[in-house]
Amino acid sequence: MRRILLIALVSVLAALSVWSAALAQEEEGPGLFAFEVSAINEGLPALESPLRLDTPRAALESFLAAIDQREYARAAQALNLSAIDPEEQASRGPDLALKLAFLLRRHNLIDWADMPDQPDARVLPDVQQSFGPYSRRSVDLGEVDVDGRATPISLQRFHTDDSEAVWLFSPFVVERIDAMFADSPLGIFVRWMPLEERVHTVGQPSAWEWLTAAILLAFSLLLWFGLYYLTRALTLRVPLRWTLAVRKIPLPLATVVAALAFRFGTVHLVVLTGPVVSNLDIASEMVALIAGAWLLLSTVSAVTLALSVRYIVPLSLENPENRRTKTTVYVVRRVAVVVVALLSVGYVLLKTGVFENFGLSVLASVGALGILVAIAARPLLGNMVAGLQIALAEPLRIGDVIVYDDHWATVEDISFAHTVLRTWRNTRLIVPHEHFLSRPFENCSKEGEAVGRIVKIPVDYRIDVEQVRRKVEEIVAGDTRSTGEPPSVEMVEVDGEAAVLWIWISGTTAFTSWYLHNHVREQVVAFLKELDGGAYLPRRRHILLSGSEDEAGPEPLGRTNVTR
Numbered sequence: 363m364r365r366i367l368l369i370a371l372v373s374v375l376a377a378l379s380v381w382s383a384a385l386a387q388e389e390e391g392p393g394l395f396a397f398e399v400s401a402i403n404e405g406l407p408a409l410e411s412p413l414r415l416d417t418p419r420a421a422l423e424s425f426l427a428a429i430d431q432r433e434y435a436r437a438a439q440a441l442n443l444s445a446i447d448p449e450e451q452a453s454r455g456p457d458l459a460l461k462l463a464f465l466l467r468r469h470n471l472i473d474w475a476d477m478p479d480q481p482d483a484r485v486l487p488d489v490q491q492s493f494g495p496y497s498r499r500s501v502d503l504g505e506v507d508v509d510g511r512a513t514p515i516s517l518q519r520f521h522t523d524d525s526e527a528v529w530l531f532s533p534f535v536v537e538r539i540d541a542m543f544a545d546s547p548l549g550i551f552v553r554w555m556p557l558e559e560r561v562h563t564v565g566q567p568s569a570w571e572w573l574t575a576a577i578l579l580a581f582s583l584l585l586w587f588g589l590y591y592l593t594r595a596l597t598l599r600v601p602l603r604w605t606l607a608v609r610k611i612p613l614p615l616a617t618v619v620a621a622l623a624f625r626f627g628t629v630h631l632v633v634l635t636g637p638v639v640s641n642l643d644i645a646s647e648m649v650a651l652i653a654g655a656w657l658l659l660s661t662v663s664a665v666t667l668a669l670s671v672r673y674i675v676p677l678s679l680e681n682p683e684n685r686r687t688k689t690t691v692y693v694v695r696r697v698a699v700v701v702v703a704l705l706s707v708g709y710v711l712l713k714t715g716v717f718e719n720f721g722l723s724v725l726a727s728v729g730a731l732g733i734l735v736a737i738a739a740r741p742l743l744g745n746m747v748a749g750l751q752i753a754l755a756e757p758l759r760i761g762d763v764i765v766y767d768d769h770w771a772t773v774e775d776i777s778f779a780h781t782v783l784r785t786w787r788n789t790r791l792i793v794p795h796e797h798f799l800s801r802p803f804e805n806c807s808k809e810g811e812a813v814g815r816i817v818k819i820p821v822d823y824r825i826d827v828e829q830v831r832r833k834v835e836e837i838v839a840g841d842t843r844s845t846g847e848p849p850s851v852e853m854v855e856v857d858g859e860a861a862v863l864w865i866w867i868s869g870t871t872a873f874t875s876w877y878l879h880n881h882v883r884e885q886v887v888a889f890l891k892e893l894d895g896g897a898y899l900p901r902r903r904h905i906l907l908s909g910s911e912d913e914a915g916p917e918p919l920g921r922t923n924v925t926r
Contacts, residue, residue: 400522760773774790817867830890
C-alpha cells in the first residue's frame with residue numbers, strides 16, 4: 363500500500379513539474395514580455411536589408427552600423443516613430459536617427475558589457491542576489507539632461523499580432539530627441555562642421571581629441587600661474603591685520619578657476635566625448651570640488667584668523683562679550699570644516715560610483731563596520747559631542763581665566779576634541795573636552811572680569827587687628843588694580859601659638875587681582891616687621907620648668923626659645 367502511495371505521489375510531482383515548465387514556456391512568449399502595438403513604423407518604406415532587432419545588443423549594433431555606413435533611413439528602423447505622424451516618419455526618421463546617434467556617442471551612454479544579447483533581455487542573478495532570473499521588455503541606456511531634468515534613454519520590446527517582437531528606441535525618447543540635441547552643447551569651434559561629420563568623429567578616442575585636451579590643459583596651467591601670482595600680489599595691498607589671513611586664499615582660488623576653465627573648454631569650446639571626456643570630466647570635477655572645499659575652508663579660516671587678531675587674548679575689560687564672539691567664531695570654523703569635508707567626500711564617492719560598485723558589499727558589512735568604527739572612534743566622538751556641549755552651554759569661553767587641576771591658565775583655543783589652556787608659565791595644557799564635563803574646574807571669568815582673592819597671613823594672636831585693617835585700606839586705596847570695593851580683614855583662625863588673618867581684596871581682572879594680592883601680602887608683612895619691632899610676627903612658645911612640671915608656670919607672653 364505504501365509503495366502504491368509513493369508511486370502516486372511521484373507521478374503527481376512529475377505532472378506538476380511538466381505543467382509548470384509548459385506554463386513557463388508559454389509565458390516566455392512575446393505577449394508577456396513585449397509591449398503590444400497595432401503597427402510599427404508604418405510610415406517608413408520597406409527596405410531590402412532591414413536591421414536586426416531581435417535582441418537589445420543586436421539592435422544597437424545594427425543601428426550604429428547603419429549610421430557609420432551613412433544609411434540614416436535604414437537606421438531609422440531602430441526608432442519607434444509612433445509619436446510622429448505616419449506621413450512625416452519617412453522624412454523625419456533619418457534626421458532623428460542621426461541626432462540620436464550623436465547623443466549616444468556624445469554622452470558615452472552605451473555600456474556593451476551590460477547590454478543583453480537575449481531576445482527577452484534576461485537578467486541572471488549573481489552570488490550576492492537571492493532572486494531568480496527574470497525577463498525584461500525595457501533596457502535603460504542612461505540619462506540626458508533637458509532643461510535641468512534627467513531624461514532616460516531606453517530600448518523597449520514591441521510586437522504586433524502578425525509580427526515578431528523587435529527592440530526599438532522608445533517613443534518617449536524619440537519625441538524628445540530634438541530637445542535633447544538642442545540642450546547638448548556642440549562647442550564653439552566645431553559648430554561649423556555638419557552633423558554628418560561630427561557624428562563619425564565624436565566619441566572616438568582620436569589623436570585630435572587628446573591633442574585638444576593637452577592644449578586646454580596647458581592653457582589652464584598658464585591661467586593657474588597667472589591668477590595665483592596676481593592674487594598673491596593683491597594680498598600685499600590689504601590691511602595688515604588681514605595679510606596673514608588672505609595668504610591662504612590664492613592657491614585654492616587659482617586651482618578652482620583653472621579647473622572650471624578646463625571644464626568649460628571641454629564642454630562649450632571644443633566638445634570632447636567618449637573615453638576622453640569620461641575621464642577628464644570626472645578628474646576636472648573632482649579637482650574643482652576639492653579645490654572649492656579647500657577655498658571655502660581657507661576663506662573661513664582667513665575670516666576667523668582676522669577676527670582672532672582683533673579679539674586677541676587677553677580680552678579688553680571694556681568689551682567682555684568679545685569672548686563670546688571669539689568662541690562662536692572658533693566653533694563655526696570647526697563645524698564648517700566637518701560639514702564641508704563630509705559633503706565633499708560623499709559627493710566624490712557618488713561621482714566615482716563607489717556606492718554603485720560596492721553597494722551590496724557595503725550594506726552586507728555595514729553592521730560590523732559600524733560596530734568597529736564606533737569602538738575605535740569612541741574617544742574622538744565623545745570629545746566631539748562634549749565640545750558641542752561646551753560651545754552651547756558655555757561653561758568656559760576663549761579668553762576665560764580658569765583654575766584646572768591646580769593650573770592657573772587662560773583658555774586659548776576650543777577645538778572639536780580638546781581645549782588648549784595657556785598656563786602662567788606660557789606653556790600649553792591640552793585637555794580633552796570630556797574632562798571638563800566630568801571634573802570640576804574654577805572659572806574666574808564666568809560672571810564678569812572682577813576677581814576676588816584672599817591673602818592669608820599668620821600673626822601673633824596679641825596683634826591689634828584694627829591697625830592691620832587700616833594699613834590694608836591704605837595699601838589698596840588708589841591702586842588701579844583694585845575695583846574700589848573696600849577690603850575686609852578678619853581673624854579667622856586662632857590656636858595656642860598664632861592666629862591667621864584673612865584679607866579679602868577684589869581686582870579688576872584675574873591677572874590684576876593676582877598681582878594685587880601679592881602686593882598686599884608684601885606690604886602687610888613689611889608692616890608687621892616694623893610694628894613694635896616685629897613683636898606680632900608668628901613665633902613658637904615653650905614652657906619653662908623649674909624642679910617639676912607642677913611647679914612650673916606658663917611662660918611669660920612674648921618670651922621665646924626658653925629651656926630648663
